Structure formats: structure tokens, C-alpha cells
Amino acid sequence: MSSIQEQSPQYTRVQYVSLSTQGVITEKIKSQILASSNKNNSKRHITGCLICVKDMFFQIIEGKTDDVENLYTTIVKDKRHNNVVCVDKSQFFNEEERMFPSWDMKSLDVDSLFSAKKEVLICGENCNPLDPAHKRVIETAFSAFTTLMGSLFRAQQVFKNYAQPSVSRFVREGLNPLCIQSVETEKIVLFVDLVNYTTLTEIISQSRSASEIVRILNVFFTIVMEIVEEYGGDITKLIGDCVMCHFDGHDSQKAIDCSLKILQQLELLRNETTDPFEKLIFCTIGISKGKVILGNVGTVGRKLDYTVIGDSVNTSARLQSFASSTQYYLIFDENVKNDLESGDSVIFCGSIELKGKRNTVNAYTIENEYNRRLLKEDLKALYCSVSLEMTYE
Structure with missing residues (x-):
């Protein structure tokens, strides 16, 4: 009974997207969210990241299942956003499987991260090497971003099976x-x-x-x-x-x-x-x-x-x-x-x-x-x- 397959997973990772109720997400809004998140998450050892793109929040939170479930319930009730959609919920067995083990909550600036990545791609071997800490942030950010994109795609595939074919066709064609x-x-x-x-x-x-x-x-x-x-x-x-x-x-x-x-x-x-x-x-x-x-x-x-x-x-x-x-x-x-x-x-x-x-x-x-x-x-x-x-x- 000691094999990991026979154990019940103790940890949960939730990925969700939502829309800001105040339009474009400002630095002030992000700072308020991060200050609150870092304070509360460290007590419950919840880690994750927040990606803001215009008026959209993309967030990943992970930790002990009960703690994550309680936090997500609180997040859904937060008046600063609406149309909250959980695009993926997965479970894992131990601390080593965390995506963000050292981040109580970190906001990732997508525009600057993409600019840094683009600079590296253009300069190649001739540009100055990135600071190791900055490099880790970029790598983690892109890992988070690709994880979210994968989850959104899988959610769309599930949605396709429940929606009318004509509605799925509109979505595939980029129509609302x-x-x-x-x-x-x-x-x-x-x-x-x-x-x-x-x-x-x-x-x-x-x-x-x-x-x-x-x-x-x-x-x-x-x-x-x-x-x-x-x-x-x-x-x-x-x-x-x-x-x-x-x-x-x-x-x-x-x-x-x-x-x-x-x-x-x-x-x-x-x-x-x-x-x-x-x-x-x-x-x-x-x-x-x-x-x-x-x-x-x-x-x-x-x-x-x-x-x-x-x-x-x-x-x-x-x-x-x-x-x-x-x-x-x-x-x-x-x-x-x-x-x-x-x-x-x-x-x-x-x-x-x-x-x-x-x-x-x-x-x-x-x-x-x-x-x-x-x-x-x-x-x-x-x-x-x-x-x-x-x-x-």
C-alpha cells in the first residue's frame, strides 16, 4: 500500500481565467492583489503565478487540496473580476511536483517577458547572457503560459462536445x-x-x-x-x-x-x-x-x-x-x-x-x-x- 499509485493525491493545482470588472488591469490593481496573496498564501503554503493581459486575469494556484479549494472559493467571490472560469483542475502527490515552489504569488508581465525572450532569440550567442535569476523567471513564466494555453485548448475541446456543432463552428472561425x-x-x-x-x-x-x-x-x-x-x-x-x-x-x-x-x-x-x-x-x-x-x-x-x-x-x-x-x-x-x-x-x-x-x-x-x-x-x-x-x- 506504499506505492504512489495507491496513495490519494494530497495536492491540487487550479488554473482559471477571468475578466477585470474595472477594464484594463493597472499596476495598482496588480500590487493590491499581490500584497494580499503573498501575505495569505505564505501562511497556507500556496504557491502560484498571476498573468495579466489587458483586462484578463490568468492565474495558477497550487497547494494542499483543502487550502486551494477554500482559496478558489474566495477568489470567485472577489468583486474585482467576473466571468471566472476554471479551465483545469489537477491533483498531484508531493511537494516536488509544484510548478512554482518558491513563489507565494508572482505577477508576470507578459509584454516585458516576451521582449526579453525576443532579444535573446535575435541576438543569439552575441548578446550578453541573462542574469540566472531573470532567466529562471522567464523559463517559469513561459512554462506557466504554455500550461495555461494547453488547458484552454483542452477546455475548448471539452466544450465542443457539449455545444451545438454550429456554435463550435463559430468559435473555430473566430466568431463570437x-x-x-x-x-x-x-x-x-x-x-x-x-x-x-x-x-x-x-x-x-x-x-x-x-x-x-x-x-x-x-x-x-x-x-x-x-x-x-x-x-x-x-x-x-x-x-x-x-x-x-x-x-x-x-x-x-x-x-x-x-x-x-x-x-x-x-x-x-x-x-x-x-x-x-x-x-x-x-x-x-x-x-x-x-x-x-x-x-x-x-x-x-x-x-x-x-x-x-x-x-x-x-x-x-x-x-x-x-x-x-x-x-x-x-x-x-x-x-x-x-x-x-x-x-x-x-x-x-x-x-x-x-x-x-x-x-x-x-x-x-x-x-x-x-x-x-x-x-x-x-x-x-x-x-x-x-x-x-x-x-x-
């Missing part, structure tokens, strides 16, 4: 998503919903853990999202067991082709998988075309969605629900139907009343080998067989 103006535009909206999700979770919960339900959802989402992106669609959000996405207004054919590919891949999964629950993954799809508002919806600082709102969103959701009462997986409206190539075998499903719509909506589908729903008795038999199989596992 908060500054993107809302626009009225024409979109083709898709709702792709997992069939009988409630029944599926009941069957799974009889013999498996909750994580198995999440795994099945992720299998479904992965297939749908990869195909939507392959065909050039934008994923807007995941709503429970449903994927909401959209295509540009002139891409009705792409939306139909994308939907048929999803149905094909799900059938392929059901035929090839040995997992009994994956054999139960079916979906219904509703598609509607029309004018929508595309933009940020929500509250800045709390929760925002870059999404589409409008009648076509509601219609596509209703059509997806209507598909459950038909013998088809895919249902779309007349605006989509009018855009399709003449060779497609379009089938009229009727003029239907949809909740929230004053007028009836003409519903259509397309003849395709993957677009035929199982008969209710066949689907019920499949669910029973899987449930029985679980009983005898």
Missing part, C-alpha cells in the same frame, strides 16, 4: 456566437424520435443498470447525428430521446436522403447486432419546410440555445408524432414534397389535423424498402422475445 444576429430564413426541420422509448427503458431496467439505457440512447444518437452531418445538416438539440436538426431551405432532397439513410442504418444495426436491446432501436421522422427564426434563444450567462423557432419546427414535430399512427417511419409536408425529384415515389398519406394548426396539413411519405414499419403484432412479438431472452440470461 453571442454576437450572431437572429435572422429569418427558410429551413427544412427534422425531428428524429426513438420509437417506444418508455417501453424500451422498462424492458432494460428489468435486468440492466441505468447506464445501459444511456448506452442504447447513445447508439441511436451516434447513428443519427453522424448521418445528419454527413448530409450537411445542423444538429440543433437533443430532446430526451429525440434529435432535432435542420437543413438549408433548398436541401429537401438531402433531408429525405438523410432520413432514408438513417432508416437503412438502423435496419442494418438490428440485423447484425447480437445485443438484444439494439434490435429494438427504431425511429420515426417528421420533416417540414418553411420560414423560421434562426438565432440565440435563452438568457446570456445562464443558458442559450442557437436554434430555430417557428411554425415549421412545430409542424415537423407533429408530423413525427403522426408517423407513429401510420405504416411508415417517415412523414413530410407538401413544401418538402414539391421540392423532390420527379423520380421519387411519393405517397399521399392524407390531409390531417395537427395540434396548434388552424388548417389541415397534407402529409406525404416515400416508397422505400426501409420506410415500412413493422406491423404492431410483429413489433410486439419482437419486444416479447427480447424480454423473454432477458429473463433467461
